[in-house]
Amino acid sequence: MAILKLTKVAFQGVAAAVPENTVYNADFPYLKDKEKQFVISNIGINERRVAPKEMTTADLCEAAANRLLEELAWKKEEIAILVFISQTPDYLTPCTAGVLQHKLGLPHHCLAFDINLGCSAYPYGLSVVAGLLSQMQGSKALLLVGDKSSQLVGSQDKSTAMLFSDAGTATALEYQENAPPMWFELCSDGGGYQSLMVTGGGGRQFFSEESLKITDHGKGIIRNELNLIMKGLDVFKFALKRVPPSIRQLYKESGVSQEDIDYFVFHQANKLINKTLGKQLKIAPEKMPSTLARFGNSSSASIPLTLVDQLGKTLDKETNTLLFCGFGVGLSWGTAILEVANLPNIPLLELK
Numbered sequence: 001m002a003i004l005k006l007t008k009v010a011f012q013g014v015a016a017a018v019p020e021n022t023v024y025n026a027d028f029p030y031l032k033d034k035e036k037q038f039v040i041s042n043i044g045i046n047e048r049r050v051a052p053k054e055m056t057t058a059d060l061c062e063a064a065a066n067r068l069l070e071e072l073a074w075k076k077e078e079i080a081i082l083v084f085i086s087q088t089p090d091y092l093t094p095c096t097a098g099v100l101q102h103k104l105g106l107p108h109h110c111l112a113f114d115i116n117l118g119c120s121a122y123p124y125g126l127s128v129v130a131g132l133l134s135q136m137q138g139s140k141a142l143l144l145v146g147d148k149s150s151q152l153v154g155s156q157d158k159s160t161a162m163l164f165s166d167a168g169t170a171t172a173l174e175y176q177e178n179a180p181p182m183w184f185e186l187c188s189d190g191g192g193y194q195s196l197m198v199t200g201g202g203g204r205q206f207f208s209e210e211s212l213k214i215t216d217h218g219k220g221i222i223r224n225e226l227n228l229i230m231k232g233l234d235v236f237k238f239a240l241k242r243v244p245p246s247i248r249q250l251y252k253e254s255g256v257s258q259e260d261i262d263y264f265v266f267h268q269a270n271k272l273i274n275k276t277l278g279k280q281l282k283i284a285p286e287k288m289p290s291t292l293a294r295f296g297n298s299s300s301a302s303i304p305l306t307l308v309d310q311l312g313k314t315l316d317k318e319t320n321t322l323l324f325c326g327f328g329v330g331l332s333w334g335t336a337i338l339e340v341a342n343l344p345n346i347p348l349l350e351l352k
Helices: 033-043 057-072 096-103 121-133 190-195 232-254 271-281 299-315
Strands: 002-006 009-019 022-024 047-049 079-085 111-115 140-148 166-175 182-188 263-266 319-328 332-341 349-351
Touching: 002 121, 002 232, 009 057, 009 121, 009 299, 009 332, 033 271, 057 096, 057 140, 057 166, 057 349, 079 096, 079 121, 096 111, 111 121, 121 140, 121 166, 121 182, 121 299, 121 319, 121 332, 140 299, 166 299, 182 232, 190 232, 232 271, 232 319, 232 332, 263 271, 263 299, 299 319
Parallel strands: 009 349, 079 111, 079 140, 263 319
Antiparallel strands: 002 182, 009 166, 022 047, 140 166, 182 332, 319 332
């Protein structure tokens, strides 16, 4: 197992951006009303944000980063690291982080690279950036995390179409000698990669005209090879099997108890998964903020989006110990425990 204790890095702020365009699950045209209400009740998602064709994940992250830098009054020449995590980059090549380094006006000495991760992205990304930053005295970093999942989802596929939302986020981290430690447990099981995947358009299965052919797989699952496959039951079983032990292991390694945690910010998978995890771990519901009803499953962005939307007015007033847990595509999962204090309250950005 990958257990990390990282020091000398402070979590200084987070901002998030979503498209203004709102789509309501009650209007989903490919299910009868009774079945539609059953799905909405179980997944807990009433509405989602869907970006227009010309808006990318990078655009959402850029807006969040600019707002965050403005709020913190950071000098751009001090930023030494920019990491972009997404499954929907602007291009196959070059990396989107390099493009964003230029658009944000960051210095040429800024280390910039992409990571391809989805639901577990935030704990993984924090560990990567904090690990680098802890060796770079006097430096600052940006972690940009987001996905435009709407471009991966088949509009007629009832297994995915009512779940996913688009969002981009920016997190600011800074080298500080006396910063409290951050703890991480990071794991993966590639044997389950077929549970969440897009089969077409990559090196294994090149894009072709056949990739665009819509196929009816039965039971309301209609998609092409460029659309996301999700085996919902497999993902549900995976989350319940892997997440609780990961969290308990990090309690043991860090010496932080469940009672020490002020808020548990989980990946916003769906209501059934998160509610079941909360019951298994005996977490009080008021300590598990959720953005599912209004924003659905925003993939890699779901944890920082929830921080901004649900905890912004709380985290700017006092010191809090937070637990983050992301789990899904890969299959991969990661848990982080860290302390934050007096974060700026930056309202959610909505882009046209």
